[in-house]
Amino acid sequence: MQTRNIIQVEDKVPPRLLVPLSIQHMFAMFGASVLVPFMLGISPAIVLFMNGIGTLLFILITKGRAPAYLGSSFAFIAPATLVIEQWGYPYALGGFVVVGLIGCILAAIIYKCGTGWINVVLPPAAMGPVVALIGLELAGSAASTGEIIGDSVTSSSVITFCVTLAVAVLGSVLFRGFLSVIPILIAILCGYVTAVLTGVISGADIMAALSTNFISIPNFQLPKFDIEAILVILPVILVIANEHIGHQLVTSKVVGRDLLKDPGLHRSLFADNFSTALSGLIGSVPTTTYGENIGVMAITKVYSVRVIGGAAVLSIICSFVGPLAALIQTIPGPVIGGISFLLYGMIGTSGLRILVDNQVDYSKNRNMVLTSVVFVVGLSGVTLSLGNVALSGMTLAAIVAMVMSLLFFAFDKLHWSNDAQDE
Secondary structure, rough: OOOOOEOOOOOOOOHHHHHHHHHHHHHHHHHHHHHHHHHOOOHHHHHHHOOOOOOOOHHHHHHOOOOOOOOOOOOOOOHHHHHHHHHHHHHHHHHHHHHHHHHHHHHHHHHHHHHOOOHHOHHHHHHHHHHHHHHOHHHHHHHHHHHOOOOOOOOOHHHHHHHHHHHHHHHHHOOOHHHHHOHHHHHHHHHHHHHHHHHOOOOHHHHHHHOOEEOOOOOOOOOOOOOOHHHHHHHHHHHHHHHHHHHHHHHHHHHHHHHHHHHHHHHHHHHHHHHHHHHHHHHOOOOOEEEHHHHHHHHHHEEOOOHHHHHHHHHHHHHHEEHHHHHHHOHHHHHHHHHHHHHHHHHHHHHHHHHHHHHOOOOOHHHHHHHHHHHHHHOOOOOEEEOOEEEEEHHHHHHHHHHHHHHHHHHHHHOOOOOHHHH
16 A cells, blocks of 8 residues: 555455545445435435445345445436325335336346447447536536535635545545545545534534434335336336446446456346345335445545445444434535535546547547537436436436437448448
8 A cells, every 4th residue: 555556346455444445435425325315305324224235235246346336316316206295105115116126127138138239329439428427417416515506605615615625636646655545535524624614514513413312223114016106217217227337337447347248237237226126125215326436436546345345334334323324414515515526527537538448530420420419418408308207418318329329320231321431
């Protein structure tokens, strides 16, 4: 650790390093992950519990070869809210279970068919911008959460945001030795202290968190099933499948391995959706691989699944230890936003890296058109409504990219393309 070495996926990490590195990963996902249960009106304790269980299952199913942390999925919020308003939360849980099981079936189909179709359906000129959009479309969310735009802007929130972001940026560049692998954790701690000094966090909030009952039991509950409620949530399978493939491609670029082949897209997709189905069975929200944690790996160059597993164990512990969970929940928006500002940007850069690494030739009209349209669709705010499901951003851009790529593939087979002779 005296130099900025890469800690690879299978590498062991000494206990003295494992704890702070695991805490760093848990903090990175915490703000976004607990936001989902708040939006759906349930306790975050059950979500923290399932995030930890789901992540451990993911590591087990992928044979410890795919570093990924599973947090709460935002893709289900819109349809789940509709179901909760009309039928109640247990029926939303039923929808989560069904979507997760269908995702597992999709993983089995991919196991039989392989992944060669990905380069046809999403060639590098399309996949690069789609992956970049995973981070870029969240840029506004980072600024909003950080309270540097909108009506919530104050001098205290701006100072806290800037301190957090500055420490994360400068730490990533200047820190050496062990400090070079925990710049995100250090930035969060510095941001938290700044928030206390500027009054963003009050002493009363901290004391209230510390006075919470020491042991708290997550609110487990069983799902109920209704065909109409299920059909409202079912189209989300398109969203989460595209999101998962994008995240695995980004992670592959970060760690320098083709995770679609080893451990295989079928394994990671199955693990992701199995966790979602299990979440619905016990009363939690669906899970998904988290961009924030991909960003942490990109910055720190620590890819060890043992670190991810340690973060998962900490998340489970937090779900039962009342004061600890409550104290972490006092981390304010400007701190979370300051970290997200950098992490989301790193994901966007990973998408651009796909274009560079694959040496995409923009003298070809198809590549220029593909990348251009995908970026504009993803960033324009255009929304396609299919019943109660709204497709926009990266998801809509991915669908448009797949349709265009298949058309271009067909044009090549028919010898209609005007640049086919250059290939």
